[in-house]
Amino acid sequence: MSRYTAAKTSALARTDRSLLGRTDSAQVSVLVKLANDPVATYRGGVAGFPATSPAITGRPLWGGPAEQAYERFLAQQEDAFGTAVAHVPGVRLGQRLRTVYGGLALTVPANRVGDLLKIHGVVAVQRDQVRQPLTDASTKFIGADTVQQSLGGPADAGKGVIFGVLDTGAWPEHPSFADQGNLSAPPAKADGKARACDFGTNPVTGVKFRCNHKLIGGQPFLDAYLTAHEGEKYRSARDSDGHGTHTASTSAGDVLSSAKVFGVERGPLRGVAPGAWVSVYKVCGAEGCFSSDSAAAVAQAVKDGVRVINFSISGGTDPETDPVELAFLDAYAAGVFVAASAGNEGPEAETVNHLSPWVTTVAASTQRREFDSTITLKAPGAKDLTLTGSSITAGIDAATPVVQAKDVKGYDGGALCLTKPKKNLFQGKIVVCQRGENARVEKGYFVKQGGGLGMLLYNPTLQDTETDNHWLPTVHLATGAQLSAYLKNKGVTASFTAGRATPGNGSHEPPGVQSAGRGDVMAAFSSRGPGGLALKPDVTAPGVQILAGTTPTPEDPTGGPAGQYFQAIAGTSMSGPHVAGAGILLRASHPNWTPGQIKSALMTTAVTKVVKEDLKTPADPFDYGAGRIAVDVAVNPGLTFDETADRMAALAADPVDAVRLNTPSINAPVMPGRLTAVRTVENVSGHLQTYRLTSTSPTKSAITVDPPTLTLAPGPPAGSRWASPRGRRSASSSARSGSCPSAARSPRCTCRSRSSRNRARLRSPRSVPARRAPSPRPTRGTPKPVSRWRHAFRPGPPSAT
Numbered sequence: 001m002s003r004y005t006a007a008k009t010s011a012l013a014r015t016d017r018s019l020l021g022r023t024d025s026a027q028v029s030v031l032v033k034l035a036n037d038p039v040a041t042y043r044g045g046v047a048g049f050p051a052t053s054p055a056i057t058g059r060p061l062w063g064g065p066a067e068q069a070y071e072r073f074l075a076q077q078e079d080a081f082g083t084a085v086a087h088v089p090g091v092r093l094g095q096r097l098r099t100v101y102g103g104l105a106l107t108v109p110a111n112r113v114g115d116l117l118k119i120h121g122v123v124a125v126q127r128d129q130v131r132q133p134l135t136d137a138s139t140k141f142i143g144a145d146t147v148q149q150s151l152g153g154p155a156d157a158g159k160g161v162i163f164g165v166l167d168t169g170a171w172p173e174h175p176s177f178a179d180q181g182n183l184s185a186p187p188a189k190a191d192g193k194a195r196a197c198d199f200g201t202n203p204v205t206g207v208k209f210r211c212n213h214k215l216i217g218g219q220p221f222l223d224a225y226l227t228a229h230e231g232e233k234y235r236s237a238r239d240s241d242g243h244g245t246h247t248a249s250t251s252a253g254d255v256l257s258s259a260k261v262f263g264v265e266r267g268p269l270r271g272v273a274p275g276a277w278v279s280v281y282k283v284c285g286a287e288g289c290f291s292s293d294s295a296a297a298v299a300q301a302v303k304d305g306v307r308v309i310n311f312s313i314s315g316g317t318d319p320e321t322d323p324v325e326l327a328f329l330d331a332y333a334a335g336v337f338v339a340a341s342a343g344n345e346g347p348e349a350e351t352v353n354h355l356s357p358w359v360t361t362v363a364a365s366t367q368r369r370e371f372d373s374t375i376t377l378k379a380p381g382a383k384d385l386t387l388t389g390s391s392i393t394a395g396i397d398a399a400t401p402v403v404q405a406k407d408v409k410g411y412d413g414g415a416l417c418l419t420k421p422k423k424n425l426f427q428g429k430i431v432v433c434q435r436g437e438n439a440r441v442e443k444g445y446f447v448k449q450g451g452g453l454g455m456l457l458y459n460p461t462l463q464d465t466e467t468d469n470h471w472l473p474t475v476h477l478a479t480g481a482q483l484s485a486y487l488k489n490k491g492v493t494a495s496f497t498a499g500r501a502t503p504g505n506g507s508h509e510p511p512g513v514q515s516a517g518r519g520d521v522m523a524a525f526s527s528r529g530p531g532g533l534a535l536k537p538d539v540t541a542p543g544v545q546i547l548a549g550t551t552p553t554p555e556d557p558t559g560g561p562a563g564q565y566f567q568a569i570a571g572t573s574m575s576g577p578h579v580a581g582a583g584i585l586l587r588a589s590h591p592n593w594t595p596g597q598i599k600s601a602l603m604t605t606a607v608t609k610v611v612k613e614d615l616k617t618p619a620d621p622f623d624y625g626a627g628r629i630a631v632d633v634a635v636n637p638g639l640t641f642d643e644t645a646d647r648m649a650a651l652a653a654d655p656v657d658a659v660r661l662n663t664p665s666i667n668a669p670v671m672p673g674r675l676t677a678v679r680t681v682e683n684v685s686g687h688l689q690t691y692r693l694t695s696t697s698p699t700k701s702a703i704t705v706d707p708p709t710l711t712l713a714p715g716p717p718a719g720s721r722w723a724s725p726r727g728r729r730s731a732s733s734s735a736r737s738g739s740c741p742s743a744a745r746s747p748r749c750t751c752r753s754r755s756s757r758n759r760a761r762l763r764s765p766r767s768v769p770a771r772r773a774p775s776p777r778p779t780r781g782t783p784k785p786v787s788r789w790r791h792a793f794r795p796g797p798p799s800a801t
Contacts, residue, residue, distance in 0.1 A: 009329050010037050010102060012649045013124040014320040015117065022110040027090070029128035029224060030113065031097075031105050031292050031323045035121045036077055038102035039067055040302055040330040041645065049073055054334050055645070061099065061303060061334065063191025074098045077121060084119045088112050095223050095292060099299035100330035101323055105224060105292035126323050128224055130288035131315045138542035141367040141519060142578060143632030144272045147585045150635070151275070155182050155255045158273030158584040160591075162186065162216070163252045164306035165577075166297050166313065167244030169237045169282035171551045172199040172209040172218060174245055174565060176253030176271065177278060179212035186216040186277050189304060195279070196300075200236035203553060209238075214254065217304060218280040221297040224290035233555045237282040242550035242559050243573065244282065247312045249549035250577035252276040252584060259547060259566045261392050261469065266371075266501065266547055266566065272581020272631075273588070279304055286555055289313050291323045298327040302334050307587050310580035311340040312573035316354035316361075317531070320653050325356050332358040333645035337587065337595040339580040341572035342537040343527030347613060349622065355532030357663055358648050360583070360599045363624050364526040364543025364575040365610060368519040371467045371545060371568060373475045375456070375496040377402070379489035387482060389456075389475040390465035390545065391499035392568050396430065396454045396473050399493035404432040404484075411450075417443040421450035430454040430494050432487065434480065439558040444470040456494070458483055463524030463613050467499065467545045467568040469560030475499075522623050524613040526572055529622035533658035535667035538599065539606055540624040541582075543575030582631045589635050590684070596642040596663075597684070602626075603664040604641070605633035626665065638689055639681040639712070683712035 013033040036046070037053075039061060044051035050066045051057060061067060078096050081104065085091050090112060094105035105128055108116060116125050139145055148157035170177065189195060196219040197211035211217055218237030226232060233240040253271030260266065281297035283289045294313070301309060309331065311324075319325040328338045342363045345351035354361040373391035378384050378399060406415035408426065413419035417433035431447045433455055444455045454473040458480030459465070465476040475496050477483060486492065523544050529536045547568040554560060560567065579602065586598045593601075606627030610619040643662040651657050655670050659677045666677050683689050691710045695703040 009041060009326045009649055010035055010123050012320055012329070012653060013126070013326055014653075015124040016127045016318075016321040019110075019113045019125055019127060022113070025090070025109040025111055027107045028110050028113070029105070029107050029228070029290065029292070030116075031101070031103050031126050031128050031295070032081070032116055032122055033101065033103040033124040033126065033323070033326070034074075034077055034081065035123050036074060036102060038074075038097065038299075038330055039070060039099045040299075040334045042070055046070075046073065060190055060305060063193070063303070071098050074102070078104055081119060081121060085116065088115045094227070095296055097292070097295050097299060097323075097327075099302055100327040101295045101299070103323075107227075124321070126291075126321050128290055128292045128323070129315065130228075130290055131294070131313045131324075132288050138367045138369070138546060138578060139270060139272050139581075141369075141542055142272075142582065142628070143630045144582065144585060146632035147589065147635050148274070151585065151588055154270055154274055155180065156275040158252060158276035158581075158588050159183065161273070161276045161308060161584045161587045162279055162304065162306045163248075163273070163276040163580065163584055164279045164281060164301040164304070164309045165244060165248040165251065165580075166281045166283050166294055166301070166309060166311050167239075167247050168241040168284045169220070169234065169239035169244045170199075170215070170218065170248050170278075170280045171239050171245045171549065171565075172211075172215055172237075172280075173202055173205075174249065174549045175256055176245075176249035176549045177215040178254055179214045180254055183213040183275065183277065185213055187305065191303060195304065198236045199238045200234060214278060216277045216279055218282070219297075219300060220282040221293040221300070222282065222285060223296070224292045225285045225287070228290070229285055229287050232285045233553075237280050239282070239551045240553060240555040241284070241286070242554055242567065243312070244280065244284070245549040245551050246546075246567065246569065247310055247548075247573060247577045248278055248280065250546060250574060251310055251581040252278050253548060261547075261564060261566050261568070262394060264394075264498070266392070266568070269547060269566070271548075272578055273584035275588075276308075276584045279306055284313065291315070294324045295327040298324070298331055302331055302336060307336060308580055308583045309336055309338045310577050311338060311354075311359075312571075312576045313341070314343055314353050316340065316356060316359065319356035319532070325354070325359070329356065329358050329645055329648060332595050332648070335595065337580075337583040337598045339576045339583060341576040344525045344571050344573075346526040346528050347522070347524050349528050350531055351527040352529045352531040352536045353527060355534060355536050356648075357534040357643070357652055357658075357661055358595070358645065360539065360579055360602065361537040361625070362543075362572060362576040362579045363528075363537040363540035364523040364570070364572045365540045365624065365628055366464065366519050366521040366523065366544045367542040367546075369545070370502055371499040372502050373496050373499050375475055375477075375494055377483075377486055377492055377494045379486070379492045382486070382489045385482065385486045387477060389477040390467050391473075391475045391496070392467040393470050393473045393499055395496050395498035397495055399495050400430050400453055401428065402430045402432060402456070402487065402492045402494045404487060405447075413446065417446050420446050423449075423451070425450040427451035428453060430456060432456045432458065432480075432483065435459050435476075440466060440476070441468045441470055441558050441560050444472055444474050445557040448472045454496070456483065462615075464521075464544050464570065466570045469550070469564055469567045471557070471561055473498075518615070520607065520610045520628055521615060522610060522612050522619050523570065525570070526575075526623070529625075530667070530669070533652065533655060533667065533669060534661075534663065535621055535625060535665040538625040538665075539579060539602055540610065540628050541575040541578035543572055543578075544570045546570065546574040548574075579629060582629055582634065585631055586635060593640070593684075594642055597640040597682075600641040600664045601634040601637040602629050602631075604639070605630055605637050621665070636685065638683070638685045639691070640684050641679060641681055681710075681712070683714045686714045688713055
């Protein structure tokens with residue numbers, strides 16, 4: 001069975017319509033998608049040039065004669081475009097993308113974009129957008145420790161897999177990337193070229209970094225960024241933000257006995273897949289990340305033999321017009337698993353990023369370990385008030401006057417602490433600030449600039465709390481209701497303990513405050529579905545108070561004080577690397593699994609007992625997709641779903657037929673009366689398996705699954721990764737649309753409201769939902785190892801599962 005599947009991304013790409021019709025001449029950055037497919041997905045068809053796609057050749061890209069010849073052909077097409085575009089005034093050509101995407105980056109006057117579309121061979125013109133990065137105990141929480149043991153122990157778990165992180169770079173001397181002597185040299189690149197290792201000189205020690213057997217490569221991709229922004233602290237792959245160091249060490253950081261924050265031991269610590277090789281691609285500067293830079297990095301990662309990519313960066317809300325998302329489809333075709341963050345714009349609906357089915361989109365939820373602090377408030381004539389919040393900083397032992405920022409005369413930053421105060425305005429005080437608008441760490445920086453001794457940060461409504469590396473002692477409260485009420489007393493003072501790690505069950509928490517140590521609670525910031533034609537997000541993973549690496553030289557105050565190498569922060573940027581790390585473990589455990597099978601295993605075994613941020617309401621698939629990943633179960637999922645990149649390209653943008661994609665979830669925003677969806681599964685257990693299939697549906701709706709029982713032999717079918725007709729089983733179910741009775745082919749008849757009754761959805765975490773019967777010994781014989789069934793839906797609210 002091949003790990004590679006081809007795709008024709010040129011057929012999927014569309015022009016970003018916001019670029020058309022402009023009359024001004026302002027320069028805009030765009031990417032031009034040319035008609036010929038890139039090297040990663042070229043299947044042949046051009047006379048004299050054999051196929052280069054790994055789906056056809058059965059091997060990774062290696063820079064062989066066929067690839068070199070086809071690259072020369074692509075260069076000729078690019079040159080022809082360059083000649084034609086020379087007649088368009090004001091165009092400046094940039095980098096060329098041949099391995100993935102297939103096109104060029106350039107700048108053009110806004111009123112000349114239409115001229116580009118008239119040039120022969122141009123398929124689409126897309127905006128070169130600036131995207132933003134999305135801002136320990138968690139490995140055990142997701143079951144990674146069990147898989148680590150099965151792979152030779154934590155230090156070796158993930159051996160043989162190259163992990164690529166596209167982010168703000170990495171601090172290469174960080175202990176999470178040290179060569180501990182247990183890993184071999186990385187394999188030679190297929191093209192025979194040396195791996196890039198451009199981290200420059202360590203500004204702290206003055207020593208130039210040399211890559212090792214853990215951190216095997218690093219390269220900056222900042223062409224578009226540096227064209228738009230001249231200033232960048234490190235123009236190498238070195239990290240001046242901390243975001244990239246954090247994400248990389250979360251996925252694949254070494255096993256460490258020590259991880260001190262502000263001098264306090266917070267270790268031990270390890271990444272999800274400590275045995276993986278790490279290759280760093282810096283695509284973001286201080287102001288963000290350009291699409292053309294990210295697409296170029298994807299191309300290099302494929303050439304470098306990367307098998308798993310983490311992308312904790314926004315984007316992908318319109319996959320057909322997003323160059324990075326199209327590059328990820330080419331990477332998927334080349335056998336690369338991509339984990340991407342869902343975004344931090346929750347809990348509002350329809351805010352999820354990365355809507356394409358070939359990417360695994362990750363929401364954020366809590367783990368059990370938290371860092372907390374106890375606050376004691378006193379006031380003359382009032383009973384003491386004790387609150388518990390989150391903190392990783394030092395405490396304040398002495399009773400200290402407390403003021404609300406909004407009440408301090410002469411301060412114009414308001415309750416949110418938005419501006420720097422006059423010198424000594426907060427002198428000797430603990431200042432109360434409300435979360436929102438500006439960075440949490442910046443609020444504390446402003447308090448410190450005004451002479452404050454500490455900060456009490458509170459949420460305006462009940463939601464998650466964070467443990468940033470603050471500039472001064474700080475505690476973050478889940479809600480400010482009790483604090484605000486108590487501050488109506490005069491002469492309030494407070495003290496609070498230093499942050500401490502607590503795995504507790506939350507029983508000590510006061511009413512209304514998020515319980516310490518409670519896992520599987522959706523983070524309020526986590527972006528929600530629905531979005532696009534696939535069910536998004538796909539899964540959730542820990543993304544709150546995640547302890548991992550950072551840079552000791554942050555470039556601005558929002559990065560916290562200099563000199564720290566670890567931080568515990570939050571975001572879907574933190575949950576995505578858990579899924580990337582899980583992908584590494586599954587890749588190491590099952591080297592021949594495709595990216596689709598890895599995604600399937602994580603989805604169909606996910607934990608669904610997750611609640612919303614109010615701590616009560618059960619979360620739903622628009623919150624968490626299939627559920628919270630459980631790697632120890634995913635390593636042996638029993639059955640896997642898979643889909644080719646070719647069918648992804650053909651069907652992903654079809655409002656009716658996208659449900660035909662063989663993914664582990666079914667999302668039907670268009671409901672043409674009755675819907676039948678067929679799914680194909682493969683038995684990867686190594687044993688004969690029997691499954692009983694059941695479904696649940698809400699009132700006035702129906703979901704049926706047929707056949708009710710599947711018996712499957714192990715392994716792929718002979719000669720094909722799909723079953724022959726005799727090896728397939730079918731079932732059906734249906735739904736009727738009240739408001740779209742004749743809209744079976746209308747892309748405008750989409751019913752996206754949570755209250756809509758013409759949207760049915762079957763979620764496949766534990767899936768479609770299958771309960772496994774006891775397994776007899778392995779047998780040879782008739783039941784085919786791949787089987788198919790149909791699901792049909794009748795009308796009902798979107799809570800149908």
